[in-house]
Amino acid sequence: MGSVNVDTTFRLPHMPRPGETILTLRKSVGAGGKGANQAVAAAALGSTVAFLSCVGKDPDGIFVLDVLEARGVPVTNVRVVAEAATGTATILVDPGGSRWRERHHRGPGGQCPRKCRGR
Numbered sequence: 135m136g137s138v139n140v141d142t143t144f145r146l147p148h149m150p151r152p153g154e155t156i157l158t159l160r161k162s163v164g165a166g167g168k169g170a171n172q173a174v175a176a177a178a179l180g181s182t183v184a185f186l187s188c189v190g191k192d193p194d195g196i197f198v199l200d201v202l203e204a205r206g207v208p209v210t211n212v213r214v215v216a217e218a219a220t221g222t223a224t225i226l227v228d229p230g231g232s233r234w235r236e237r238h239h240r241g242p243g244g245q246c247p248r249k250c251r252g253r
Contacts (some may be wrong), residue, residue, distance in 0.1 A: 139198070139221030143225040149234060186212070
């Protein structure tokens, strides 16, 4: 049980200073969230996985459900919440691997089990 969201990761030449605009070296979009990442890792190691979470009824929710299924995580216990948006986060990474993370929206999966009750 845990969070699931869409992570947008930007690889940067260095972390920006306040007010600085810099060009990214690379951008990637993927499924993330601590709960989802742990479920994917367990499935990759051959464990039987059951994952309980929630996503919004939006394109991001469809995206993360597709990614989880493709990585061997059953999504039968992931609730789609019509009145919510799937969580999103932006991650900045410098060449040394230092990371800075900002969660833009805490989706329904980050509020489990309250949002997932009644399934």
